């Protein structure tokens with residue numbers, strides 16, 4: 056995306072440009088993407104990734120990847136690996152090694168001791184319930200903890216013993232001493248450390264106390280020399296605490312926290328907790344189920360990194376929250392694939408066509424372009440034989456007016472092949488159509504027939520020289536525009552029962568036995584389809600529908 060359009064829809068871009076113009080921060084641009092490794096990344100994270108890495112790219116700066124790993128019970132190495140893979144797949148490069156907040160646990164501990172020494176932190180023994188009660192409400196000030204005035208010596212001793220494991224989970228916490236009457240609840244003596252006897256994926260059993268996010272984040276940013284700490288709007292009220300922490304310890308760097316609106320998409324949930332529930336309760340087949348709004352799900356579905364980056368550019372970055380139409384994301388992948396996807400044919404509901412005037416063992420290879428507008432993409436060979444398949448839906452016994460497909464005694468062109476005319480309809484005992492007996496016109500390859508006009512063009516494959524395919528038709532996972540809007544209903548009740556329809560026994564053109572696994576195909580007249588990452592055993596190829604050719608939801612919404 057050009058700098059011009061970034062200016063138009065990204066206020067952070069403008070702000071950094073202004074800082075550079077005025078020589079603030081010595082022209083240095085350093086950002087970070089700080090995921091908590093407690094789930095897989097989703098499309099909302101992609102927005103944050105594109106912003107943080109994108110600003111570093113735009114201004115010759117750097118962006119760190121830092122795992123914000125202060126909740127060991129919810130985190131895992133599996134998530135760490137998945138997040139690294141997703142960031143790289145999106146096409147971004149972090150500065151130096153991957154960082155972990157847990158790399159800084161020793162320093163964080165020392166900074167906590169510094170706060171205690173300065174009389175700015177104390178060990179508190181209130182229970183969680185008592186603490187909530189003392190905290191007050193938005194309309195009532197809080198009350199000081201009875202432990203607030205412990206001596207520095209006593210606090211130092213208790214904190215050391217917390218670290219040494221002398222107390223149980225929840226027995227004591229370390230709190231900042233700020234202001235229990237502050238209108239900002241985050242400043243009412245927030246917790247800095249709590250006791251958690253839990254093994255940590257990076258530090259093992261070294262620690263039984265873990266620092267809180269609000270304490271860890273500013274210090275980690277500052278230790279890494281971050282200049283712009285970009286985060287979502289829900290942290291706006293935490294900014295005074297971010298600044299308080301850095302103002303009250305001895306540290307040279309003070310990054311600027313800037314908040315932007317989270318991405319919300321309709322027909323989608325983007326909360327790791329809810330996505331985890333979908334996985335754990337088996338509503339989907341895993342974090343990378345192609346219906347999931349996770350980066351890994353989108354990848355498996357056939358989304359390209361370019362389309363996701365384009366989407367993030369399109370939605371821009373501002374401070375006004377709102378919901379983006381998931382149609383925009385679908386639009387981005389459609390546009391991208393229309394340009395780049397090689398074309399192929401696949402018949403979803405095969406109906407046999409026998410060309411009665413074509414030799415029994417005849418076979419020719421038709422040369423079809425890989426992309427009709429892009430000769431540079433080359434061509435593909437599609438076998439033409441006596442027995443073919445067309446889609447059941449492309450034949451009608453009693454066609455409506457202006458029927459563009461095949462019907463008794465009518466002619467149609469098979470895409471890239473010859474014109475055929477239907478002469479006889481074969482049915483079984485139940486009256487089901489089992490076969491069409493047709494004549495092909497050998498003079499019509501690439502030229503119009505003499506004396507008659509075919510109805511239209513339909514897709515087809517050879518019946519004897521094609522490959523069996525399983526086609527997974529994915530649709531939106533939720534059929535409610537705002538699945539988690541209501542407090543009364545559970546978001547899983549809005550799952551679209553038709554979000555996955557599996558078609559077996561489809562037939563794809565022969566070349567797809569060696570289908571590419573790096574980009575989806577356009578199956579002509581059907582949509583974009585991507586080879587599934589798990590092909591199983593068996594002779595068939597398995598394709599996921601990435602997106603339809605047109606937005607079918609727009610039509611439904613317009614109708615209702």
Ligand code: ATP
Nearest residue numbers: 089090091099100102103286287317318325326327
């Ligand atoms: P979730 O609510 O899904 O659990 P989170 O904010 O807890 O997300 P983190 O791993 O802490 O997840 O997020 C890493 C970074 O991604 C943070 O800076 C966060 O602000 C940003 N982020 C998370 N969700 C979104 C979103 N929907 N839109 C934009 N940025 C997001």
Ligand code: MG
Nearest residue numbers: 090091123268
């Ligand atoms: Mg979080």
